[in-house]
Amino acid sequence: MSMSANIQFVLGLNNVDVRRSLASALANDGYSNILVSGTRNKILSYILQYQVDVLVCDTNLDGKDMTSMVYNIRHQEIGCNPFMTVFMISESRDIEVIRRIVNAGVDTVMVTPVVVSNILKIINVLKLDRKDWEVTAQYVGPSRRGKNQPEAEQAPLIRVPNTLKYKFSANPTEAQLLKIIGNSSIEINMQKTTSQVIEIDQVVGQICKASADPSQSQSLVTFAKRLKGTAQNLLHRLGRYSGRDQGLDDTLGKIVATAEQMIAGQAVDYATVLKDLDKALNTGIESLSAQGFRPLNALGSQSAVLPLDEPSTADPAATEQGAEGVNAGSATDLFANLNWLTIKLHFEVLQNPLSQDGTPLPFILSEAFRVRFEALVFKHILPKMAHKCQGFIMRTDEEPEDKQAAYLQNMMEEPKNISFLWAAWESSWDAMTIEQPLPPKPADPKLISKLTKGSTKTAFEEWSDTVRKINASNAAVKSFIAELVQDTGEYLPPQLEYLAVLRGLYARSNKMLQNQISSIHQIADQGGNIGTTYDLYQKGKELDLAFLAVCYHFPDTFQNLEKRIIKTMLAGTPKEERRKTMPLTDHYLSAFL
Incomplete structure (x- = not known):
């Protein structure tokens, strides 16, 4: 089998003739893994299911926007390869449309009419090399910088994996690809974290300047929205790092709350409050940085799971101008609420018509425990579950806002989806309640790792990294269970062997x-x-x-x-x-x- 046969193509094109012509041309060049569709939902399912190397798609597919999907791929919200090569084809030559496509993070923009042979030529070029990536608070993708852009305005460039090139030239194993993609994902996340802190600094400075000018009240609201979105996204992103303390999360939470007060028009000394919070944020980030931004879920040599982000409920800006985000924030919230409702209704049946007379009830019958359990599930379990069910969320987000709840509810109740949702809940629960075993020490600790190209780490160093990550994950498990079984005095607390009962509530x-x-x-x-x-x-x-x-x-x-x-x-x-x-x-x- 040729190396070309391993490369996974996905073609999402409206024009049937173009789809067929491109698929045929690729097949003639020796590519056999080609998935084709003219609907956005089908393309999404391919992205979620396969490790895609090349995506060729129209800007709008069956009338639905595709730039938002590419944006979410680049920001590691969907799919298992954020570094896939992306061609996007536009029917419009309008400069704003092209700018929006570029800001989504595509590799190549082509304007109709498209010549199939030109796509093949570009693929052959990208098999040899691709641009380094630029990572800012709002953008992740191939470098867009101009030749005359001042160095002070340039973000550091990052060399990212080219799975198209790897599969064509080296035919790596799946484990090797996962390792390569995982390590680069960590680097992207670290750079984006740094960029978001810088953006918060800049926005706070703009707010302090504008707050002194009464004529800038509308600008303050714009700055506040941008500040809120960036702080929420950063709070979500920090969730993958060990070594951070609760104070850092609290600081970002206060920044979000202050931004919301500004948006609501409340009378607060924003400049003073935000200066202090911004200072605390930078101190916290410096402390985290000094420890090396140790990720909780980074891909280690013993792991086979990508360290991809779980979706945030925040709406990060889609462009550097602070435009509205493309993430399905409201649909994500809706997904979480409907899944919790499934469990909450069980509690209501179990607890009704009980009344508290001062005698502690068994935890499963206690309203106080339900409230505590709800907070823990929303914080730890449902975000993981939503990450595994991005197809539900993306499809829901395409519906009119007033119809999203009914649409998602109907989709969740379809027989074919019930087992899928249960499996997502089950694995998300297990991730927070089952500790991972530590891998054995390497037989030859001085051997240089060959899994990552250019690695200078010994097998022992890589083993140590993996152990540190697993220990951090296990510490999170212990913390979650400790909160779950804590004796608050309000009810008879659950014992460890009763965790299976709580896990099974979703399926009842x-x-x-x-x-x-x-x-x-x-x-x-x-x-x-x-x-x-x-x-x-x-x-x-x-x-x-x-x-x-x-x-x-x-x-x-x-x-x-x-x-x-x-x-x-x-x-x-x-x-x-x-x-x-x-x-x-x-x-x-x-x-x-």
Whole structure:
């Protein structure tokens, strides 16, 4: 098999004849991995599913904008190769349209009519080399700088992977490509972090200057929006670094809050507040920088997962002029809220009609625990889940705002999507609750690593880097679990073995849970041989949550030592089986067994 056959092409073109001609020409040149479509959603699915090397697409595909997709690819919001080569074809020669395409981060812009042979010529050039990349607060992509641009205005250029070239010339393994892409992704993130701090400095300076001039009130709002978007994006980006303290996150949170006050027109001494916050931000970043910007999820030699960003709910600017962002922020929030609603409804069934009389309830029945659990899930689990489900979010964002909720809800309820969402929840939960094992030390610690081209690190140094990253990840797991099981005194806290119960809440049927509670109550109320009736009912069912809830919903019936309802119902379930299949009931209702 030729090396060309390994290169993955995706063609997203409206014109059927051009699609066929280009696909045929590529095939004649020895390329066999060619995916073709005339719809944006299909192209998105290809980007999410495959490690794409070359994307050729129209500016608008089936009437939908493609520059936003390219922007998100470059900013590591979607896909597994932010460094893919991108050709974008425009029907317009308007300078603003071309500028918008360039600012998305494409490699080449072509204007119709397109000559297929010209695309092939450019591909052959890019197989040999490509431009170094420019990374600023708002732009990631091939260098756009002009020959006469002053050096002071130039961002440092970064050499990025050219997977088209690698596959054509060296035929690397998938693990090698992941390693190369991962290391470059870290470098891009570090540079963007630095650029965003610089931008915040500049915007704060503009705000301080404009605040002294009453005629600049409208400019203040514009600056505030830009400040808010950059600070939110930076806060999200810092989430991947170890070594930072809570103070850095708090500082950025206060910057966002101050910007929101400015946008709302509240009377605050913005200049003084922001100067102090900006100083604190730079101090925090300097401290983080001194530690080497150690990433929490960086790709190590033992890892096979790309260190790509999880999507932020912020709306980062799409151009250097501070325009509105292209990320699906509102759709991301909607996705998180609808997925949490699935779990929240289970809590409502379990907790209704319970009332707090001062006696701590089991955690799963406590409103106080639900509130705590909700905060932890929104902070740690749902962002990871949203990252795995970008297809849902991108499609939702294409709908009119007033129809997005219904559209996303319907999509989530489709049978083919239910299992996908459960798998996304499951893996996101596991990432925060299961520690990773450390890799064994290398047999030859002095051997120079050959996995990364040009690496001067020894196998021991790479092993040490990987261990440090895994230890940081494991520390995050320990912190999450500690918060989850903390005894606040408001409820009976969960034990470690009950994490599986919380993990399984997402997959439960709300209606089934309600029916189970009602059925168990009816069995107890009807009298007669309730033990036999319950035995017949419980076969093949998971009743732990329902049984625990009904016993607290109707304590006069179930928690009555004279009636011995609980003991009678569960008498037919062997003790060891009960401990295994009904751990909550066995623990919290042990006094009645």
